[in-house]
Amino acid sequence: MTGEYVDPWDGRLHLESAHALYLHVPFCVSKCAYCDFTSYATAEGDARMGAYASALSRLVEEAEAAGLLEGFRTAYVGGGTPSLLGPEVLSHVISTVCAGRGLSELTFEANPESLTDGLLDACVEAGATRVSIGVQSLDDDELSRLGRVHDSARAISALDAALRSGLDVSCDLMCGIPAQTGASWADTLSRVMSMGVRHVSVYPLMVEKGTRLARSVEEGEEVVPDEDEAADRMVEAERVLGEAGLRRYEVASYADAGHACIHNEAYWTGVPYLGLGTSAASMLTAEGYLRARLVCPDLPEPDPSWVRVRLSCTSDVPAVARARGLADLAFDVEGLTSREAAAEDLMLGARMMVGIVPALAYHARATIGGGPVDSTFSHLVSEGLARMTPEGGLEPTERGWLLGNEMYGELWDLAEGTIAHSAR
Ligand code: SF4
Numbered sequence: 546m547t548g549e550y551v552d553p554w555d556g557r558l559h560l561e562s563a564h565a566l567y568l569h570v571p572f573c574v575s576k577c578a579y580c581d582f583t584s585y586a587t588a589e590g591d592a593r594m595g596a597y598a599s600a601l602s603r604l605v606e607e608a609e610a611a612g613l614l615e616g617f618r619t620a621y622v623g624g625g626t627p628s629l630l631g632p633e634v635l636s637h638v639i640s641t642v643c644a645g646r647g648l649s650e651l652t653f654e655a656n657p658e659s660l661t662d663g664l665l666d667a668c669v670e671a672g673a674t675r676v677s678i679g680v681q682s683l684d685d686d687e688l689s690r691l692g693r694v695h696d697s698a699r700a701i702s703a704l705d706a707a708l709r710s711g712l713d714v715s716c717d718l719m720c721g722i723p724a725q726t727g728a729s730w731a732d733t734l735s736r737v738m739s740m741g742v743r744h745v746s747v748y749p750l751m752v753e754k755g756t757r758l759a760r761s762v763e764e765g766e767e768v769v770p771d772e773d774e775a776a777d778r779m780v781e782a783e784r785v786l787g788e789a790g791l792r793r794y795e796v797a798s799y800a801d802a803g804h805a806c807i808h809n810e811a812y813w814t815g816v817p818y819l820g821l822g823t824s825a826a827s828m829l830t831a832e833g834y835l836r837a838r839l840v841c842p843d844l845p846e847p848d849p850s851w852v853r854v855r856l857s858c859t860s861d862v863p864a865v866a867r868a869r870g871l872a873d874l875a876f877d878v879e880g881l882t883s884r885e886a887a888a889e890d891l892m893l894g895a896r897m898m899v900g901i902v903p904a905l906a907y908h909a910r911a912t913i914g915g916g917p918v919d920s921t922f923s924h925l926v927s928e929g930l931a932r933m934t935p936e937g938g939l940e941p942t943e944r945g946w947l948l949g950n951e952m953y954g955e956l957w958d959l960a961e962g963t964i965a966h967s968a969r
Contacts, residue, residue, distance in 0.1 A: 546836075555909035557815040558852050559888065560834045562615035566642065566809040568601050570594075570624040571862060575657060578692030578761070578882045580751035583824035584625040585862065589659070594864040597822075598634045602641040604821045607870050613819055613833065618806035619650045626679075632667035633710035643672025650674050650807045652715075665710040675713040675806070677746075678703055683733040686893040687722045690767065691750075691759065704740055713804055715744035720778035722750050723767045730778050731785060738789040745791060747782045766803030776947045783946075794898045796941075796949050809965035813893040815905075817884075820858065823865050827856040840871050847872060850939035851880035853889075881960075887912040888960035892953045895931070900940030907937070913959050921955055927955045 550779055572587040572594055573580075587594060608614050613724060620642045627635055635653065650673040653668060660678065668676070682688050683697040695703075698740050707714045711851045716737050720730055738746065746780050752759050752769055761767040770778075783793060791799040795813065798806065813827075831847060834854040847854065856876040860868065868874055879924055881889065887909045894901040894944045901909075910918045925931040929946040930952045 552908050552911065553904045556891070557817070558830055558883070560830050561819050561836055562613055562617065563817045563819035563827065563829065563833060564617050564619075565808050565816060565818035566605065566614060566617050566620040567808075567818060567820040567825055567827075568605070568620070568622045568642070569820065569825040569858075570598070570622060570627040570630060570640065570654075571596075571823045572624065572629050572758050573626045573656070574694045576627060578690070578691070578757040579693075579750060579753065581756055587629065589629060589631070593862065593866060594630050594969060595634050597862055598630055598638050600866050600868050601822055602638055604868065604871060604874075605641055607840065608819060608821070610827045611675075611871070612836055615897070617819075618648060619811065620648060620652070621808045622651075622653040623677075624654050624869050625715055626656045626659060627653045627739065628659040628664055630912040631659075632661070632664040636667035636671040639668055639673050640671035643719065648672070648674075652677055652806065652808060654679065654912050655707075657700045659720075660703040660706065662706050662710075665706055665712065666864055668711060669710055673712060675715065676707050676710075677715040677717065677744075677806075679717045680704065680723070680737065681717060682729075683720040684725070684729045686775070687725055687729065690723050691719070698946065699737075701740070701882060702777075704737070704742065704889065708741055714742055715843060716742045717745060717746045717748065718782070719748050719750050719929055721770045721775035721780065723769055725770065725778070727781065734782060734785040736962070738791075743791070743804040744806065745782075746797050747779065747786075747799070748797055751777065779947060780943075781900065791899070793946075795944055796896045798909075810897075815890045815893070820856075820876070823858060823860060823862050826828065826854055826857045827858075829854050829856065837871075841876075842872070850882045852883045853881040853886040855879040857879070885960040891918075891956040891959065895939070895941055895945070895952055895956055896949065898940070899938075900931070900934070900937050902939045903934070906939065909959070917959055921959055925952055925955060 571585055573584045573585045575586045651673045654677045656679045679694060680700045683692060683700060685696050688696060713835045739956055752762055762769055786799045790801050793799050794805050817829050817833055830853060831851050834847055854876055859877055890905055891901055891909050894905050927940060931939045931941050934940055
């Protein structure tokens, strides 16, 4: 049979609307010692949260009316601590997003101190399907060193309530915490598994500049385990979670069959997404960006070479709360050429268990050139970071999981050119 080969990856570069929606809620009870995310310590019931959340609902409605969210299938309310909004405000945001749209998945993030039965019931009623809980550890000393508000007892009762609510439950855990031992880590993992959680994300603690933790490390008050120890913890996580039936599907994510986060998979597979709220990031195709310019005419004119545009909302919390529409928001804008977009997709694909699938590898060869792509693939194989699949794709090895940044860096180097930056 003959016929023209259609590049399935290329189709993603021309979608005119975002297929996934992210809403950022930048409020927390207090700032954790290691946190460099956009989040502000805010008292429960603070009226600014209500005004901000109402603005998010308005922006979602406008984005949909403008065709920016046509056919979107997943949504994620992240933070910060969305559960701090309380049952009434958070469920209102969720119901605005879900109303009559038949979404496949709506996740909201929660922290144990503000996750109550009332909030879970209200969110289920509003259409949420999934909750991701920031547990981090079930060791009280480790939690206190991280500056978390909750203790292990509160984390367990929050997990228990979430599991009873009928939502799909994900649990965030952290390794490489000061004073964490192999035994305390194994204990955290096995207690979470014994509760019946079917999705776990495991992150190594990073010491970010300007955080309280960085100062404590500089002053010698805290000692963070070295990279080898953190790598041992990651290997232990894979073993314990694997024994409980959870399979790694992304560098930091483990799930039982049917429990992977569909929304997060969009980020790693070149599917356009729209992010709303302070610091929220969007990734649009060039066509989607032209649509966004119809409602935000101050956005800079795209360069003809752009096939993908990344936007980051730079409006602060009061500015978002005051926004009557998308045109009132400010964005940083980065345009990517087809070569840069292909390199970005290779880098993101390598984060996943399925790796760089043959369709993506084909697309990258056609866009960047077979010579440079194959030589980078060969180098990654020779370094033991990846292996070729029989179908012509590339998948990470165990060493590739542990030295991911090395592999992602080499793949991104295929982009060569410079990304164009501008702001409005
Ligand atoms: S709960 Fe999360 S977002 Fe909030 S301060 Fe702690 S680490 Fe940062």
